[in-house]
Amino acid sequence: MGRDYTTLHAASLLTQLPEGARVRLAYAPDAAWTSERSLLAAIVNDLNWLVWAQTKDAKHNRNRPKPIGPQRDNANQKRVVGVAMTPDRLMAEMARIRREAQRNG
Template sequence: MARALGAEPGGILSLDALLEEHSEAIEYDLIVLGLRLRMLGTDVLGWADLRSIVKHLPLESALLRTMYPEGSRWRTAEHLLADVADSLRWLAWARTDDGRRGRNMPEPIVRPGRKSTRERVGTATELDQMNDFLGWND
């Protein structure tokens, strides 16, 4: 019956688990909206309301900063600046003797959630994936 009404099973249990782990951050996000966690289960703030709020929190919300501390600091602007810095370093390197010989390439700025190039370069699987991407395995 719940599916017929558009509800998903386990919604309250999922929210409860999220509340157990991140209650302080959720409380803060609710305070910003003029609500309180103690209102949960009343006509002012139902479980469906909380689900909608949590599902559509902005990127700068306390919950997302708590759940993804490293990644939440990097927005589009930070990624673009890192790309610009990497490009400038690569261009400067390309004009050196090392660049002409293809050695000692500068290490890109490590982005959140990614390993440094030195930690991930050189495996056969990744080389095969790159060759597939470039169309060289056809």
């Protein structure tokens, strides 16, 4: 990338990456759950709950189906929205991610 771009420009480029991009996955493993995958998981969870709701277990509130996918509404889980770093650290992180991407193919 060189010295021609500012840190702000690099950050702007990072925010425009498509869902499932390797850089996003490096910072947030939940990024593997694209919008499409999250919606499909929500459908599966709802169908599993509807089937369970018709059973004797539901009447006694036991053996609930375990949801799949990202659990975004969990209040105990802390989500990292951003990471403050110096321009040099940003460049080092980007270089590390590029090296890993080259190694992994």
